[in-house]
Amino acid sequence: xxxxxxxxxxxxxxxxxxxxxxxxxxxxxxxxxxxxxxxxxxxxxxxxxxxxxxxxxxxxxxxxxxxxxxxxxxxxxxxxxxxxxxxxxxxxxxxxxxxxxxxxxxxxxxxxxxxxxxxxxxxxxxxxxxxxxxxxxxxxxxxxxxxxxxxxxxxxxxxxxxxxxxxxxxxx
Amino acid sequence: xxxxxxxxxxxxxxxxxxxxxxxxxxxxxxxxxxxxxxxxxxxxxxxxxxxxxxxxxxxxxxxxxxxxxxxxxxxxxxxxxxxxxxxxxxxxxxxxxxxxxxxxxxxxxxxxxxxxxxxxxxxxxxxxxxxxxxxxxxxxxxxxxxxxxxxxxxxxxxxxxxxxxxxxxxxxxxxxxxxxxxxxx
Numbered sequence: 001x002x003x004x005x006x007x008x009x010x011x012x013x014x015x016x017x018x019x020x021x022x023x024x025x026x027x028x029x030x031x032x033x034x035x036x037x038x039x040x041x042x043x044x045x046x047x048x049x050x051x052x053x054x055x056x057x058x059x060x061x062x063x064x065x066x067x068x069x070x071x072x073x074x075x076x077x078x079x080x081x082x083x084x085x086x087x088x089x090x091x092x093x094x095x096x097x098x099x100x101x102x103x104x105x106x107x108x109x110x111x112x113x114x115x116x117x118x119x120x121x122x123x124x125x126x127x128x129x130x131x132x133x134x135x136x137x138x139x140x141x142x143x144x145x146x147x148x149x150x151x152x153x154x155x156x157x158x159x160x161x162x163x164x165x166x167x168x169x170x171x172x
Numbered sequence: 173x174x175x176x177x178x179x180x181x182x183x184x185x186x187x188x189x190x191x192x193x194x195x196x197x198x199x200x201x202x203x204x205x206x207x208x209x210x211x212x213x214x215x216x217x218x219x220x221x222x223x224x225x226x227x228x229x230x231x232x233x234x235x236x237x238x239x240x241x242x243x244x245x246x247x248x249x250x251x252x253x254x255x256x257x258x259x260x261x262x263x264x265x266x267x268x269x270x271x272x273x274x275x276x277x278x279x280x281x282x283x284x285x286x287x288x289x290x291x292x293x294x295x296x297x298x299x300x301x302x303x304x305x306x307x308x309x310x311x312x313x314x315x316x317x318x319x320x321x322x323x324x325x326x327x328x329x330x331x332x333x334x335x336x337x338x339x340x341x342x343x344x345x346x347x348x349x350x351x352x353x354x355x356x357x
Contacts, residue, residue: 002199003206003213009198017268019234023275026227030220031213055198062267064260085181085194093271093289114271115282118220122212129202135181135192145191 004122004129006031012054013038014045014071015091016063020116024058024091027118031125042066046074050082056125061092061103068092069106076107078142085135087128091116107143109133231276238272239316241265242285246309250302259300263292269312280328281315284308284335291339295346304338311335 011028013036015021025036037052039045043066045059057075059068068090078084087109092099095113103111109132110124133144180195206213242265249262269285288308292300311331314320320328 001206002203003216004202005204006202006216008202016264017272019238020268020272023224023227023272026223027220030223031216032219055201062264064264085192087198093267093286115274116271118217118224119212122217122220126212129198132194132196132198135194137190137192138188 002130004031004126006033006125009033009055009125009129010035010052011037012045012048012052012057013059014040014042014048014057014063014068015060016040017060020060020091023116024121027116027121030118031122042068042071042074045071049075049086053082054086056128057086057088058121059088059090061090061094061099069102069108072103072106072108076143078137084142087132089121089124089128091121104146105141107141109144228277235273235276235278235281235316238265238269238276239281239313242269242309242312246305249305255298257297257300259292259297262305263289266292266308277321278315280320280323280325280332281312283332284311284315287332287335287339288312291342294343299346301342304335304342307338308335 006028011033013021013024013028015024015038018040021038021040025038028036035052035054037048037054039048041063042059045057046066048054049057057071059071061068072088072090075081075086075088076084088107089110089112090103090108091112091114092103093114094100100111109128112120112124135143136145180197182193182195184191184193242262245262245265249257249259252258266285266288270282270289273279273282273285285308288305291304291308315328323329
């Protein structure tokens with residue numbers, strides 16, 4: 001088995017609530033992370049993303065003006081983003097199915113529904129580092145494969161490759 | 173396609189769909205062998221839990237700040253022109269408490285704020301019942317000031333139940349009215 005040595009990773013935390021940023025930073029430092037950058041809205045987050053080139057982005061959904069979904073869409077611009085493949089973990093109070101699908105379609109890698117816990121956050125980090133999903137590029141989408149459980153063989157035929165675009169989604 | 177060779181990624185094309193297998197750079201950078209079953213680093217999680225426990229001495233004050241923010245946002249909402257009410261600030265305050273109050277040790281306040289978020293999200297500002305919003309804000313305030321932290325309090329449970337029922341009724345009535353408006357058109 002493998003675990004993640006978080007001391008080797010650089011994180012960007014984007015959340016408009018200062019207390020939430022403090023909690024996430026505390027958890028990351030608890031995991032051993034040394035480099036945690038913060039931004040208090042999506043626009044500042046995008047700037048910090050380009051400046052610090054984090055290994056993992058953790059963002060809130062609901063933020064004034066420029067929210068976590070818009071931030072994700074900007075980061076997932078394959079021709080302009082400094083790293084469109086960066087794992088994005090969205091921490092949110094929204095647990096409704098339609099919200100999960102909206103985040104998935106924007107290119108979010110993993111979701112973590114509040115209240116946040118150390119184990120829940122660690123598991124999401126481990127998933128994006130140890131088992132990253134392939135990325136899909138079509139005319140309308142760029143981001144992690146929207147099906148969570150895809151075996152390598154599934155990519156061998158065109159039929160299988162295109163079928164997941166019509167909505168298959170394993171375990172959100 | 174500028175990034176398909178990014179970090180050793182390998183691309184496969186299937187018609188107009190491109191599948192990009194990432195190069196495993198992050199895994200190479202941060203994965204280490206572990207004896208922990210299920211790949212969860214129990215020591216890291218325990219260290220993070222301990223760090224949170226150290227921080228938790230501040231949670232009561234933080235919750236107080238969030239409750240005051242909710243009260244202030246409600247008062248601005250209540251006192252603004254009924255025809256031009258902006259619900260976004262009030263929604264964000266309720267949504268923040270919904271997400272954070274359980275971490276701060278106030279799960280019942282989290283549930284009440286969750287009900288308020290649902291109301292503010294589902295009903296257009298012009299149709300929001302001010303009194304019901306007021307009941308929610310008062311309930312969150314009372315839960316905090318009386319330091320009610322668990323589900324054993326029967327009054328708190330009754331309040332949650334009543335507020336939820338009231339919200340479901342408001343949403344149902346509004347949805348029926350909207351359907352009737354559509355039929356009328």
